[in-house]
Amino acid sequence: MHIDSFSLPLSRPLETAAGRIEMRRGFRVRVEINGTVGVGEATPLPGWTESLADCERALGAVDDPASALDGGRLADVPAARHGVSLAVLDARSRAAGRPLYRYLGRDERVESVAVNATIGDGSATATADAAVDAVDERFPAIKVKVGARGPAADLARLEAVRARCPDVEIRVDANGAWDESTAEEVLPALAALDVAVVEQPLAADRLDAHARLRDRGVEIALDESLVECGVGAVVDAAAADLLVCKPMALGGVDVARSLIDTAREFGIDGLVTTTIDGSIARAAAVHLAASVPKMRPCGLATGELLAGDLTDAVESAADGWIAVPQGKGNIPPR
Incomplete structure (x- = not known):
């Protein structure tokens, strides 16, 4: 599994009751499962998820992306789990030849x-x-x-x-x-x-x-x-x-x-x-x-x-x- 960091500034700060949001920082997650590449995103938001540092630490500790999702091992770091699970789902739905929404269970095409x-x-x-x-x-x-x-x-x-x-x-x-x-x-x-x-x-x-x-x-x-x-x-x-x-x-x-x-x-x-x-x-x-x-x-x-x-x-x-x-x-x- 490979991760790289990114920073995305907001076009203008967003004021909420929980405070001001000016920048979104996170990690792009890349996995390969049975020869198929999948990409995910882990973008923590402190107060909602783990911190950026904890997210990076959790991602760095993942050896086998698919098995890391089992047993609640990433339950305390939801942004990290989102990144890994999305990368795995992306690879699996790509290998199945279907858009992700259909892999998640929708039978008909949705435009x-x-x-x-x-x-x-x-x-x-x-x-x-x-x-x-x-x-x-x-x-x-x-x-x-x-x-x-x-x-x-x-x-x-x-x-x-x-x-x-x-x-x-x-x-x-x-x-x-x-x-x-x-x-x-x-x-x-x-x-x-x-x-x-x-x-x-x-x-x-x-x-x-x-x-x-x-x-x-x-x-x-x-x-x-x-x-x-x-x-x-x-x-x-x-x-x-x-x-x-x-x-x-x-x-x-x-x-x-x-x-x-x-x-x-x-x-x-x-x-x-x-x-x-x-x-x-x-x-x-x-x-x-x-x-x-x-x-x-x-x-x-x-x-x-x-x-x-x-x-x-x-x-x-x-x-x-x-x-x-x-x-x-x-x-x-x-």
Whole structure:
């Protein structure tokens, strides 16, 4: 197995309740299985995954990529596992002569997947301007980052969005910034604005409190809780209407696909987003979304947030959709 490092600056810093993101650093992973080369990507995001140093250390300790995925040996380093598992899946699906999404289990050809636009923190005017741009680009849904400001300021931002974009689906992502009383205060206002989803309103470990927030006119989606507590705990607590699956943070597209299948057995829907990854991981996330029937618009239109990229393998969103790569494996080998 061979790894090499990369750094991808963002085109502009992204402000979230968890802090500012300016650069994405990671590793390209190359394996060879039975004569077929596969490529993966490990792009850790501290707070979500292991550190960059721990990721590099874990990758450097992998002798046999395929067996390293067995027995949970990389469970504590999800970005490293994502890189190795994607490289292995890429090689195996390439050897099978199928696109990755079909290797993951989708029988029919899927040309594209619907995506949402993501809008970072900003003034009410700037947020509404960005929402109008997204609607003009025909995104079916927008996700607005909230929580970095107070609830009143965030509601003013959302009111400005709804006034100028009366028909678009609005989702908000608080990144766990609220306490339960704040969420209880804000939810009626979100419902009045016809906000469809609030993502991770409370801290990740507050599953019982998330359960109490449900059935108030806005779907509760869990993201960080899924990574920290696991799908079993989320299901047992009846804490979510929707699960937001980040393959890099969960340990790979194979893990994420299994999680989505499990959640659907319990009537909980799932969607796929990235952690602002490079194009190798984004392509895999597109394949993952394409592998699941009736997937909602996903958070995959993040390539434009980067000033540079690893390949040109993932097309930009067009009219609210991203094309699914149709060649063998994940993307053409580089």
